[in-house]
Amino acid sequence: MTGTAEPLLRIEGLRTVFRTHGGEIAAVDGVDLSVPRGRTLGIVGESGCGKSVLSLSVMRLVAHPGRVAAGRVLLEGRDLLQLSAAEMRDVRGSQVAMIFQEPMTSLNPVHTVGFQITEAMRAHDPRASRAELRDRAIEALKRVRIPAPERRFEEYPHLLSGGMRQRVMIAMALACRPKLLIADEPTTALDVTVQAQILDLLRDLQQETGMSIILITHDLGVVAEMADEVAVMYAGRVVERAAAGAVFDDPMHPYTLGLLGSVPRLDEERETLLAIEGSVPPPFALPRGCRFHPRCPFAVEDCKAEPPPLRAIAPGHEAACLRAPVERLAA
Numbered sequence: 001m002t003g004t005a006e007p008l009l010r011i012e013g014l015r016t017v018f019r020t021h022g023g024e025i026a027a028v029d030g031v032d033l034s035v036p037r038g039r040t041l042g043i044v045g046e047s048g049c050g051k052s053v054l055s056l057s058v059m060r061l062v063a064h065p066g067r068v069a070a071g072r073v074l075l076e077g078r079d080l081l082q083l084s085a086a087e088m089r090d091v092r093g094s095q096v097a098m099i100f101q102e103p104m105t106s107l108n109p110v111h112t113v114g115f116q117i118t119e120a121m122r123a124h125d126p127r128a129s130r131a132e133l134r135d136r137a138i139e140a141l142k143r144v145r146i147p148a149p150e151r152r153f154e155e156y157p158h159l160l161s162g163g164m165r166q167r168v169m170i171a172m173a174l175a176c177r178p179k180l181l182i183a184d185e186p187t188t189a190l191d192v193t194v195q196a197q198i199l200d201l202l203r204d205l206q207q208e209t210g211m212s213i214i215l216i217t218h219d220l221g222v223v224a225e226m227a228d229e230v231a232v233m234y235a236g237r238v239v240e241r242a243a244a245g246a247v248f249d250d251p252m253h254p255y256t257l258g259l260l261g262s263v264p265r266l267d268e269e270r271e272t273l274l275a276i277e278g279s280v281p282p283p284f285a286l287p288r289g290c291r292f293h294p295r296c297p298f299a300v301e302d303c304k305a306e307p308p309p310l311r312a313i314a315p316g317h318e319a320a321c322l323r324a325p326v327e328r329l330a331a
């Protein structure tokens with residue numbers, strides 16, 4: 001990753017497992033990542049590759065029968081996995097906040113928007129008066145560019161459009177000025193125009209506040225627009241990691257090439273592939289060796305032996321592939 005300054009968040013050797021009838025499975029299996037201050041890390045990969053479990057692990061919100069089995073999640077050097085439940089509650093919202101794909105499931109339909117924002121604020125500042133909280137909540141609605149915030153404050157969530165609901169969620173998430181915002185598919189449920197508005201808003205808010213963002217998405221267009229750094233996940237592991245420009249211009253892992261819908265050719269033009277065949281194997285049916293090898297057009301016998309570690313292929317650009325960079329393989 002670029003930059004030498006200490007990152008805001010460093011994830012080391014994270015492993016999150018679920019107990020199932022067939023035994024314990026690892027949905028996140030040895031992930032190392034870092035998020036620089038004020039920057040956006042995009043985490044991409046197909047459905048089921050472990051993106052959401054990774055973010056829930058950072059928030060310590062993995063529900064039973066799941067648990068974080070190993071690793072460290074260092075926020076400014078402090079390991080969140082070692083905090084007491086009370087300390088972690090304090091970190092959530094005040095230092096790290098999260099927004100999800102479908103805001104309606106996170107907003108309570110029986111309470112007004114204002115009530116929900118002020119309750120979230122009260123949890124972190126129990127001594128604030130009602131009037132103070134109201135003012136702050138309206139301020140928070142203004143920050144996310146919600147028109148007529150005083151009126152919206154009194155309304156119930158179902159009266160708002162999907163885009164407005166996501167703005168309310170962002171307002172709640174940012175109310176306590178977190179240093180890190182985790183956005184899990186924040187625009188997936190929205191139509192394209194609204195999607196662009198929400199991404200613009202997140203970018204503006206990042207400029208204003210200097211917060212870091214982890215943006216989780218299966219949409220490479222969103223990542224291209226937003227991310228400074230990109231981590232590509234496959235079957236619970238990071239398979240490629242670099243500055244966003246490098247991942248898009250010079251992808252080195254065959255899976256990334258597949259996601260980008262392109263294969264390298266001698267004349268350096270890209271030829272479109274319809275899709276990578278097959279799907280992400282579930283954690284209980286992982287192939288030996290490289291987890292991508294059954295779907296990989298470049299796989300050789302050695303790929304079936306050991307899982308390849310992430311290694312630097314170019315400065316600041318890592319890939320977990322014996323054959324990387326695969327551009328060379330086209331020659």
Ligand SMILES: Nc1ncnc2c1ncn2[C@@H]1O[C@H](COP(=O)(O)OP(=O)(O)OP(=O)(O)O)[C@@H](O)[C@H]1O
Nearest residue numbers: 018027046047048049050051052053054065282283
């Ligand atoms: N409660 C659970 N019990 C067992 N396995 C689980 C549980 N929750 C998630 N998993 C497994 O963990 C793996 C990763 O899931 P995760 O939701 O993180 O993927 P994702 O990349 O975020 O996909 P999506 O975009 O569909 O949410 C999946 O194979 C899933 O089956």
